[in-house]
Amino acid sequence: MQTVFFDKKPRIVGTGTIAGPKECAGVVGKYVDKSLTDDTFGESTYEKAECKMLSYAVSKAIENSGRTEKDVDLLISGDLLNQIISASFTARDYDFPFLGVYGACSTMAESMAIAAAFINAGYYKNIVAATGSHFSSAERQYRYPLELGNTRPPQAQWTVTGAGGAFISYLGGENGKNIAQKNPIKGENPAYRLAPAITMATFGKVVDFGITDVNNMGAAMCPSCAHTLLTHLEETGRNADYYDLIVTGDLGALGSRILKDLTWEKGVDIADNHVDCGEIIYNVIEDEFQGGSGAGCSAVVLNSYIMDKLKTGALNKVLFIATGALLSTVSSGQGESIPGIAHAVAIENV
Amino acid sequence: MQTVFFDKKPRIVGTGTIAGPKECAGVVGKYVDKSLTDDTFGESTYEKAECKMLSYAVSKAIENSGRTEKDVDLLISGDLLNQIISASFTARDYDFPFLGVYGACSTMAESMAIAAAFINAGYYKNIVAATGSHFSSAERQYRYPLELGNTRPPQAQWTVTGAGGAFISYLGGENGKNIAQKNPIKGENPAYRLAPAITMATFGKVVDFGITDVNNMGAAMCPSCAHTLLTHLEETGRNADYYDLIVTGDLGALGSRILKDLTWEKGVDIADNHVDCGEIIYNVIEDEFQGGSGAGCSAVVLNSYIMDKLKTGALNKVLFIATGALLSTVSSGQGESIPGIAHAVAIENV
Numbered sequence: 001m002q003t004v005f006f007d008k009k010p011r012i013v014g015t016g017t018i019a020g021p022k023e024c025a026g027v028v029g030k031y032v033d034k035s036l037t038d039d040t041f042g043e044s045t046y047e048k049a050e051c052k053m054l055s056y057a058v059s060k061a062i063e064n065s066g067r068t069e070k071d072v073d074l075l076i077s078g079d080l081l082n083q084i085i086s087a088s089f090t091a092r093d094y095d096f097p098f099l100g101v102y103g104a105c106s107t108m109a110e111s112m113a114i115a116a117a118f119i120n121a122g123y124y125k126n127i128v129a130a131t132g133s134h135f136s137s138a139e140r141q142y143r144y145p146l147e148l149g150n151t152r153p154p155q156a157q158w159t160v161t162g163a164g165g166a167f168i169s170y171l172g173g174e175n176g177k178n179i180a181q182k183n184p185i186k187g188e189n190p191a192y193r194l195a196p197a198i199t200m201a202t203f204g205k206v207v208d209f210g211i212t213d214v215n216n217m218g219a220a221m222c223p224s225c226a227h228t229l230l231t232h233l234e235e236t237g238r239n240a241d242y243y244d245l246i247v248t249g250d251l252g253a254l255g256s257r258i259l260k261d262l263t264w265e266k267g268v269d270i271a272d273n274h275v276d277c278g279e280i281i282y283n284v285i286e287d288e289f290q291g292g293s294g295a296g297c298s299a300v301v302l303n304s305y306i307m308d309k310l311k312t313g314a315l316n317k318v319l320f321i322a323t324g325a326l327l328s329t330v331s332s333g334q335g336e337s338i339p340g341i342a343h344a345v346a347i348e349n350v
Numbered sequence: 351m352q353t354v355f356f357d358k359k360p361r362i363v364g365t366g367t368i369a370g371p372k373e374c375a376g377v378v379g380k381y382v383d384k385s386l387t388d389d390t391f392g393e394s395t396y397e398k399a400e401c402k403m404l405s406y407a408v409s410k411a412i413e414n415s416g417r418t419e420k421d422v423d424l425l426i427s428g429d430l431l432n433q434i435i436s437a438s439f440t441a442r443d444y445d446f447p448f449l450g451v452y453g454a455c456s457t458m459a460e461s462m463a464i465a466a467a468f469i470n471a472g473y474y475k476n477i478v479a480a481t482g483s484h485f486s487s488a489e490r491q492y493r494y495p496l497e498l499g500n501t502r503p504p505q506a507q508w509t510v511t512g513a514g515g516a517f518i519s520y521l522g523g524e525n526g527k528n529i530a531q532k533n534p535i536k537g538e539n540p541a542y543r544l545a546p547a548i549t550m551a552t553f554g555k556v557v558d559f560g561i562t563d564v565n566n567m568g569a570a571m572c573p574s575c576a577h578t579l580l581t582h583l584e585e586t587g588r589n590a591d592y593y594d595l596i597v598t599g600d601l602g603a604l605g606s607r608i609l610k611d612l613t614w615e616k617g618v619d620i621a622d623n624h625v626d627c628g629e630i631i632y633n634v635i636e637d638e639f640q641g642g643s644g645a646g647c648s649a650v651v652l653n654s655y656i657m658d659k660l661k662t663g664a665l666n667k668v669l670f671i672a673t674g675a676l677l678s679t680v681s682s683g684q685g686e687s688i689p690g691i692a693h694a695v696a697i698e699n700v
Contacts, residue, residue, distance in 0.1 A: 002423075004468075045684055074553060078452060082433070082678045083452065083454065085677070085678045088676035089676075089681070091689075092556040092558050097352045097553040098553070098556050098691060099453075099464070100451060100453050100460070100676075100691075101449070101450060102451065103450050114449070117467075117468060117473060118354075120471065121471035123467060123471075124351075203448075203449060204447055204448070205441075205446065205448065206438060206441040206448050208442050326433065326435070326438035326439075326442075327435070328432045328433035328435045329432070330432060330435065331433075334395050336439065339442045341438075341441075341448060341450075
């Protein structure tokens with residue numbers, strides 16, 4: 001059994017998001033807390049800009065929850081940079097414990113799942129889960145110097161410049177969508193009125209179909225995503241149409257189509273209720289590129305756009321599956337293929 | 351409150367360890383499951399050797415527990431390489447879910463703490479926590495090409511070539527050291543007769559005292575180690591002498607002395623019951639170097655030497671604090687200092 005269940009219903013009481021200019025030209029533009037016009041965020045390096053964005057997302061998630069830093073019991077975070085320096089240096093700025101994770105672009109779901117698991121068990125009451133990425137820091141670490149102006153093949157994705165954080169809390173009680181209302185918290189932040197709950201999580205297996213094209217992450221991550229989704233449905237006894245939305249991050253347009261094929265072959269039709277964060281974050285023209293990627297992709301889309309729909313009740317049952325490609329420049333250089341991983345988190349208005 | 355308590359007593363029912371020739375010349379030599387005479391482990395690259403060692407440690411921990419791969423619910427692992435490829439590629443070889451973590455050299459404690467937390471909450475019954483490192487892969491990633499034959503300053507440590515894994519299980523019942531005996535498992539492995547329990551864990555904060563010398567990790571990690579230790583003692587109401595041994599990993603000889611000073615200043619004397627994994631793994635001559643480091647350092651020492659003493663009852667109450675230096679070549683190159691982190695796990699024969 002890969003799925004764990006959270007009967008205490010840890011709730012997402014606030015989120016914080018920030019994104020770059022290219023990202024904010026798309027659907028998330030009007031939902032993020034801050035749109036950057038300058039992707040250096042006033043810093044001297046892209047790595048420092050990435051770290052500052054992540055710090056912003058953490059602080060904003062706390063603020064939007066009507067809480068303070070003193071209320072936070074733990075930060076769970078990771079990012080794409082070597083030795084997750086964005087997360088580590090973000091954690092340095094705060095006076096709460098830190099749990100560093102690495103799941104590549106699956107980090108948002110991984111950190112939310114651990115946070116919910118810890119809160120559900122009663123270890124902590126308030127945990128912030130956050131991640132982010134930056135196009136320019138990722139590009140020069142994983143691919144080529146920016147100055148080279150390298151062309152990209154059509155199957156490539158574009159690393160999202162952005163960060164997102166979720167403040168996850170135990171609000172008491174067991175059931176009913178009005179728990180948050182019965183537990184008024186200072187400030188009467190509307191976010192509490194219908195704080196979506198994390199009801200279960202499915203930790204994924206590493207799956208490798210032998211993809212070696214580092215420009216085709218979508219294809220590399222699809223098999224693990226399909227595996228986690230099918231396992232989740234089987235273990236929970238839910239049908240795919242139980243969910244208003246199955247939102248994957250960041251398969252891209254091509255990856256999203258492959259996922260639909262892979263699940264359809266297994267008798268599961270997600271054509272009508274699936275979107276991919278990478279596919280929707282930009283206005284994708286497929287022969288140009290496949291959309292967004294990076295840990296910040298699903299972090300921004302989930303914590304801004306999707307969370308807005310959950311809070312307003314436009315969506316009530318969402319399965320969030322963040323996907324990660326587990327490679328490094330060294331592993332690819334040594335001829336290894338690209339395994340994928342995907343973790344799923346069910347977010348519901350219950 | 352940084353400390354979480356595990357009343358269900360998740361138990362370490364088996365461990366697996368492997369180490370290189372330089373390591374096995376020291377105290378761990380007669381306790382590890384496998385001593386390598388060739389540090390390439392028959393592989394074509396050091397990265398692949400590191401991955402193979404980690405796989406060995408995971409498989410051996412499962413075998414030494416008298417279990418099979420089918421019994422494992424989750425693998426929690428991480429390592430020092432960019433994008434934790436050793437852990438990810440190890441996970442690829444098994445058919446159980448994977449949770450990737452990054453805590454630099456604190457990974458053994460971090461992964462054990464999460465494993466114990468998940469088991470204590472009833473999410474899973476059997477989790478393997480493991481990590482490792484390799485001198486040659488770390489050296490060329492973090493420092494200089496091996497071919498350069500670079501000299502090392504006296505405050506430097508030596509990255510351990512080795513890996514260790516712990517199989518952590520819920521064996522039922524609540525108290526009493528004979529629980530394992532009352533739950534006989536196939537094979538009558540003596541390891542069950544007195545399986546040490548993980549009774550609590552203290553997740554650490556990131557602490558930065560402004561150390562910028564990348565050759566002096568011990569000094570960089572000491573403040574966080576002292577903070578976690580003092581917090582643990584304060585929150586649990588235990589005195590330092592409650593523990594038969596407070597074993598830190600991997601401060602090295604110099605770091606170990608600084609830790610004693612830092613805690614002594616706060617009125618906590620650990621002179622008589624503290625050792626450091628980095629200090630004891632080699633026969634340290636301090637003007638040559640300060641001992642071992644790397645995620646594999648504490649993983650090997652804890653899961654071989656220390657675990658043997660716990661199983662035979664020579665030690666009954668051990669506080670294991672693994673320490674991590676949160677830097678990358680990029681962060682150091684951009685002028686950042688080196689923050690440290692330390693997570694503590696209490697392992698007791700109860």
